[in-house]
Amino acid sequence: MTIDGLPPLKVLRPDTVDDLAKLISNEKGAIVPFGAGTQLSFGNPLRSADTAVDLTQLSRITEYVPADLTIHVEAGVTLGQLHRTLLENKQFLPLDPWNGSAATIGGIAATNAQGPFRASGTIRDWIIGMKVVEVSGKISKSGGRVVKNVTGYDLHKLYTGSLGTLAVISEISLKLRANFERTATAIAQFGDARAAAACLASLRTGPLQPVACVWSGSNNEIWLRFGEHAKAVEWQLKNLPKDADWTAHEGADEAAVWEQLRQRYNGFGPVVVRVVGLPTQVHEIIEEYRPSGWIAHGLNGIVLMRLDSGDEIPRIRQKYRVVIERAPLEVRRGVATFGITGAEADLMKKMKSAFDPDGRLNPGRHVDGERL
Amino acid sequence: MNRDIVARLRGFLDSTCVVEDETELLVYECDGLPLFKNRPDVVVFPKTTGDVAQIVRVANEYRIPFLPRGAGTGLSGGALAVEGGIVIEMQRMNRILSIDTENRIAVVQPGVVNLHISQAAAPHGLYYAPDPSSQMSCSIGGNVAENSGGPHCLKYGMTTNHILAVEAVTSGGEIIRLGNPAGEPIGMDLLGSIVGSEGTFAIVTEITVRLLPKPQAVKTLLAAFHSVEECSQTVSDVIAAGIVPSALEFVDARTIEAVEASVYKAGYPLDAVAALLIEVDGFRDGLEETASAIVEICRKNRSYDIRVAKDDEERAKLWLGRKGAFGAMGRLAPDMITMDAVIPRTRLPEVLVAIDRMSEKYGLGVANVFHAGDGNLHPLILFDSRHPDQVDKIFAMSEEIMKLCVDVGGSLSGEHGIGYEKKDFMDLVFSEGDLETMMRVKRVFNPDGLLNPAKIFPSRRACTEVGKHATTSTAEIGKRVEAILLGSPEKVQR
Ligand SMILES: Cc1cc2nc3c(=O)[nH]c(=O)nc-3n(C[C@H](O)[C@H](O)[C@H](O)COP(=O)(O)OP(=O)(O)OC[C@H]3O[C@@H](n4cnc5c(N)ncnc54)[C@H](O)[C@@H]3O)c2cc1C
Ligand SMILES: Cc1cc2nc3c(=O)[nH]c(=O)nc-3n(C[C@H](O)[C@H](O)[C@H](O)COP(=O)(O)OP(=O)(O)OC[C@H]3O[C@@H](n4cnc5c(N)ncnc54)[C@H](O)[C@@H]3O)c2cc1C
Numbered sequence: 001m002t003i004d005g006l007p008p009l010k011v012l013r014p015d016t017v018d019d020l021a022k023l024i025s026n027e028k029g030a031i032v033p034f035g036a037g038t039q040l041s042f043g044n045p046l047r048s049a050d051t052a053v054d055l056t057q058l059s060r061i062t063e064y065v066p067a068d069l070t071i072h073v074e075a076g077v078t079l080g081q082l083h084r085t086l087l088e089n090k091q092f093l094p095l096d097p098w099n100g101s102a103a104t105i106g107g108i109a110a111t112n113a114q115g116p117f118r119a120s121g122t123i124r125d126w127i128i129g130m131k132v133v134e135v136s137g138k139i140s141k142s143g144g145r146v147v148k149n150v151t152g153y154d155l156h157k158l159y160t161g162s163l164g165t166l167a168v169i170s171e172i173s174l175k176l177r178a179n180f181e182r183t184a185t186a187i188a189q190f191g192d193a194r195a196a197a198a199c200l201a202s203l204r205t206g207p208l209q210p211v212a213c214v215w216s217g218s219n220n221e222i223w224l225r226f227g228e229h230a231k232a233v234e235w236q237l238k239n240l241p242k243d244a245d246w247t248a249h250e251g252a253d254e255a256a257v258w259e260q261l262r263q264r265y266n267g268f269g270p271v272v273v274r275v276v277g278l279p280t281q282v283h284e285i286i287e288e289y290r291p292s293g294w295i296a297h298g299l300n301g302i303v304l305m306r307l308d309s310g311d312e313i314p315r316i317r318q319k320y321r322v323v324i325e326r327a328p329l330e331v332r333r334g335v336a337t338f339g340i341t342g343a344e345a346d347l348m349k350k351m352k353s354a355f356d357p358d359g360r361l362n363p364g365r366h367v368d369g370e371r372l
Numbered sequence: 373m374n375r376d377i378v379a380r381l382r383g384f385l386d387s388t389c390v391v392e393d394e395t396e397l398l399v400y401e402c403d404g405l406p407l408f409k410n411r412p413d414v415v416v417f418p419k420t421t422g423d424v425a426q427i428v429r430v431a432n433e434y435r436i437p438f439l440p441r442g443a444g445t446g447l448s449g450g451a452l453a454v455e456g457g458i459v460i461e462m463q464r465m466n467r468i469l470s471i472d473t474e475n476r477i478a479v480v481q482p483g484v485v486n487l488h489i490s491q492a493a494a495p496h497g498l499y500y501a502p503d504p505s506s507q508m509s510c511s512i513g514g515n516v517a518e519n520s521g522g523p524h525c526l527k528y529g530m531t532t533n534h535i536l537a538v539e540a541v542t543s544g545g546e547i548i549r550l551g552n553p554a555g556e557p558i559g560m561d562l563l564g565s566i567v568g569s570e571g572t573f574a575i576v577t578e579i580t581v582r583l584l585p586k587p588q589a590v591k592t593l594l595a596a597f598h599s600v601e602e603c604s605q606t607v608s609d610v611i612a613a614g615i616v617p618s619a620l621e622f623v624d625a626r627t628i629e630a631v632e633a634s635v636y637k638a639g640y641p642l643d644a645v646a647a648l649l650i651e652v653d654g655f656r657d658g659l660e661e662t663a664s665a666i667v668e669i670c671r672k673n674r675s676y677d678i679r680v681a682k683d684d685e686e687r688a689k690l691w692l693g694r695k696g697a698f699g700a701m702g703r704l705a706p707d708m709i710t711m712d713a714v715i716p717r718t719r720l721p722e723v724l725v726a727i728d729r730m731s732e733k734y735g736l737g738v739a740n741v742f743h744a745g746d747g748n749l750h751p752l753i754l755f756d757s758r759h760p761d762q763v764d765k766i767f768a769m770s771e772e773i774m775k776l777c778v779d780v781g782g783s784l785s786g787e788h789g790i791g792y793e794k795k796d797f798m799d800l801v802f803s804e805g806d807l808e809t810m811m812r813v814k815r816v817f818n819p820d821g822l823l824n825p826a827k828i829f830p831s832r833r834a835c836t837e838v839g840k841h842a843t844t845s846t847a848e849i850g851k852r853v854e855a856i857l858l859g860s861p862e863k864v865q866r
Contacts, residue, residue, distance in 0.1 A: 068716045068718050162560035205474060228658065321556070323558055347562060
């Protein structure tokens, strides 16, 4: 195995959290934790990788109390495994990161991974507690196992999205949702970008409450997913924006169409960026940069777009925040993944050195590898 | 306080923006938890972010403690000037800067009253979801600091789920922006860490919040029970049925007695042992069915009286009792403290029974009115501060309640924070190592500890007995413990 072209000297496979802590405390060099390995090239290029730590053996669901709507899992539990368990009690975690059910909860948290289903935020909004192993081997926790809790600092928020550069996530507590009584997805194609944008504009001020709203280019489709009481879904399907030919998908058919969108996204390349604007700016972003393919979160203002090279990224950054989702190593060597600058970057760098003064956890991946 | 400092502050603040008169300062000697008091040396009222930054720089220069304060409604002593110093009162930064209806966001200053955001958004069919019972007076800056909750957080989440971006002044006086109006997390979540940091990480000077469209329809009902068990079971059964009410509130007999004797009179049944205020909202279609399903569950659990509000007026009345409950307690005793703890909701019946037993044991009345849907308890302990022995009993009883909640898998605070009040209970939940990690993060934000000192982290158990008068000696011990935990005593010397 290589990560960013670096072959780790060894791969460790701890079976328990205590085991993980012991192994880490014995290590001297650079440590690279990984889960399903679906996203090992996300972030700035790794500077070194002496020991890779495979977390997939940490795959226990340590506690699940359905009536409390909470679950506690080890970091290597996959999203698929989690959802299968939850399904038995008609519950779920409202998230659908693009790489699907193989990803581990630890990896999803470390990357704050997301997909189209963003009505209730990203995983940061569902994590209620965490246990991590610090670079010294010390185990520490934050939050707890209850859905509402303001005891101490929300350090689990800090670890979320920090790409395993502050600590290795070993256990996560999540709050859950009851299954929607019914879900349905309506898709319509529009003649051009302007017509699609007009549809989105009407949705922004209208009565519908889709749980996912995607504008997929370049064929200008709008995808709307509804989840609610069956009658509320019915009402929304009956009140879709006029002037478009909507096709509704439910059940297995619905799952299949979203799988198609995922494939469409996964086919994007070689460079994929996430441009962060406002919902009202989505059309402008697409008009201005004219990507050959895109998937926009129409109600969140986020455009995932395919680019032919990394050359345009600095120009887009003059106006918008841009995160590189995927790019060849050469591109990632030349352009920062997150583009975090100024006082915010300084604070993050201080945080990194407070947790990992010798820079041994995923060295270079996050702010410590950001160049401008 | 050093005269130079006040002179420096007066150098760039209007004369009305600097208060140092001893009697005027009395107003700022405590927040909503008057058990602990200490007078600040000076209170300043910044009008701009620049003012805040300059005040902080002056405080740093003279190495004196400083802390932000919103409306002072906090219930854990978060805005208590434990070591004196400068209180930075944010109430004059109270403008709503913009409401962007299409993008459903509002940009506001920290001193804006929570409810005013919803009022300003109402003409556009939008509102701000987190609604602490103090929403008519608490500030959004205070809400950000405490990660405040409220009845509707069951369905809509806490403050942290609704804050998209902030501008803040760091403890060193630098202005920083975190987050973005799209609410898109980029890299490590510093914004999420600041929310709920109880004013110990930075002073928030501008906030971008998410607005939500008002639901098409709302149904509110009150169900009365003859037993706490049946009432609690109903809470679990509603959740288990997959229903996500927008609020699920518990009121006990004592609360009903107080409310019905007060101006908040809401027509709650006086013979009930416990009652639930349940609200569901969403699309008109399907809501009737959801409400009927809830009524069914209440009946199954032997609710003997179920009232469904017929219109907005009846709805408002049902809520009046709940929102006014804290205020109504004055009817029952001269003093009251509002406890806040959280437990897994399935453990409600046993915990309520145990609290009842404690109430007998200590001879202090307890009323229970709380957010049952998410297991967030608020035992209101009634007492008379003219009897010092009662004050001592409160400390003992609150410690016992905290232990109980932690034992059943819960935690110390669901929404009011740790502040000064509960810092000595922190080691019930966190190990020394956990606390060291938290302290390390605090030092990144607040390296000299000048910003809101002596909060959140334990000093020493025995010192809670200091009671009414928070003294510097408690703070001194706190600093020493902090130094020991950090392993570098010289750093915390000032
Ligand atoms: C084709 C494709 C498309 C994707 N699109 C998107 C997208 O649009 N938006 C988005 O946000 N994400 C996207 N992702 C990312 C992906 O969803 C997440 O990164 C993934 O869920 C990570 O899970 P994993 O178990 O595979 O992690 P891995 O790939 O194994 O690890 C990912 C990173 O997290 C670190 N890590 C893993 N586990 C831990 C742990 N327990 N503690 C600390 N650090 C850890 C690793 O060191 C590494 O840096 C995409 C991934 C793929 C393959
Ligand atoms: C009757 C009553 C009912 C209540 N009901 C609820 C409820 O249902 N839910 C709930 O969660 N709380 C409730 N509270 C508690 C309280 O109202 C909240 O904690 C509120 O968020 C405090 O806001 P404030 O503006 O009064 O803050 P303050 O009390 O002034 O300060 C609270 C903390 O915030 C910090 N702070 C203030 N402004 C800033 C700023 N701009 N930047 C950084 N830090 C800042 C202070 O330093 C302090 O630590 C209730 C209180 C009362 C009195």
